[in-house]
Amino acid sequence: MTRFLLFLILLSSSEAATIQRIWLSFQRETPTHLTVNWETEQPAPSEVRYGINIEAPAVPPQQRKQGFEMGSVFSDRLVTLHHLEIPIPTKDVTYDYQVVSGTETSAVHHFKAMPTKELRIAVVGDWGFAQPDLAALIKDDPHVLMTAGDNVSSLHQQGREGTKAFSALIDSQPELFRSTPFMPVLGNHDREIRSRGPKPPPEAVYDVDATAYCEFFALPGNEWNWTLTFPDFSARFVALDLEHIQDMGTTWQTGHPFDEASAQLTWYRQQMEPSRSGHTITLHNERSATMRGQLKGEWGRLFQRGSAAITGFGYFAERAMVDGFPCYNTALKGNGDKYPDPKSAFFASEHSCILLTFKPKSPMQIEIKNLAGQVLDTQSVPAK
Structure with missing residues (x-):
């Protein structure tokens, strides 16, 4: 499934977003991966769906033509405090992501990848x-x-x-x-x-x-x-x-x-x-x-x-x-x-x-x- 189709799925599911408290951090000593953190009221598994935002102006034109597959990281541990790492190898772009815990989801959010110029x-x-x-x-x-x-x-x-x-x-x-x-x-x-x-x-x-x-x-x-x-x-x-x-x-x-x-x-x-x-x-x-x-x-x-x-x-x-x-x-x-x-x-x-x-x-x-x-x-x- 292409990056664009998965983005549409995320966009439609964000209308019923129930997970609001989300924060980002680095868990490694170099920022090769980003940790997505969130809380739920009840114990639930953890999933982060993510990909490069091909509509973002920061994405070089040659990359925009390619399209991107979404990635997903999952843990079946039932927790209320969630920490999941995702790889962020591409620089100078914007990433989309959404978190999922059981039947609960977040809206689609965004973060800047690591830069190379400033x-x-x-x-x-x-x-x-x-x-x-x-x-x-x-x-x-x-x-x-x-x-x-x-x-x-x-x-x-x-x-x-x-x-x-x-x-x-x-x-x-x-x-x-x-x-x-x-x-x-x-x-x-x-x-x-x-x-x-x-x-x-x-x-x-x-x-x-x-x-x-x-x-x-x-x-x-x-x-x-x-x-x-x-x-x-x-x-x-x-x-x-x-x-x-x-x-x-x-x-x-x-x-x-x-x-x-x-x-x-x-x-x-x-x-x-x-x-x-x-x-x-x-x-x-x-x-x-x-x-x-x-x-x-x-x-x-x-x-x-x-x-x-x-x-x-x-x-x-x-x-x-x-x-x-x-x-x-x-x-x-x-x-x-x-x-x-x-x-x-x-x-x-x-x-x-x-x-x-x-x-x-x-x-x-x-x-x-x-x-x-x-x-x-x-x-x-x-x-x-």
Whole structure:
């Protein structure tokens, strides 16, 4: 059956679409496959039907003449939280897809394949405490949306226990999450299972293992830390589990250890110490100035082996420069307390996001933008 006929079948079935909560992610360390994620009320099998949209303007004319067969991936496991990978080998095109679970289906949705000429990555922070208007970010048309932590406010308020807080996040921007791969990074609030209170209680306030987060999202590696590499642009992102490090060893401990003997530090050294060309960007949720000084400056040394570090610790927009190395802070809620980095070179109390633009064999462009789309700060960073 041709791609066109299958597209008509999908289009007709989308009129009765019942599956609404869908999001995309990458589960491998290079984006050769895309993971389609969705939820159903009742346990059901999982299927993703997909193919290249031959009507999309991005498809080269020579490919439009060929037509395409649809692909399909299926799992007979009965689940309510669905994660299925599909291969996305063709670049510079638009893909159609539809999810199916038993008698339930979604509408036909679309996502951009990986590009070859320009890659745009948006990074946001502190989504859990904001009600952002993301129209300007969506207009920037990022290929991937990443975060710098605190994606939700907690896992225990307003009936949002377990994974329900993350479901509510997806529901807040359904079209964005259906069309743009989402790669979150952990903050303390993403695993807060009890109220913090004025002093450490007898029981743990945070789930250090981030069980709900790792269950809900399909990410590379350990999921609480991960890497994602875009070989065509010599660009790599490294996600760490760093936040509220002063509470380590108490019932307020939020994340995985980061000391000299820790698995996290060993893993990060493995990512950063080999000589690599291109760009490596570190994402985390601790204050950069605090983290740079840990272990007699070892964490700062490892940061600086890359091209930039981005955190969502404070509710403001900032770029600090440490011996020419840029450390960013971004927050969708940008009107909080001000505590600039000692090396601060740009600071603004504005709701913000960061847009990174990569082109082959070109410097990386990093822009701090407010949510009206205005560029507040821009840097051109040569490849290592």
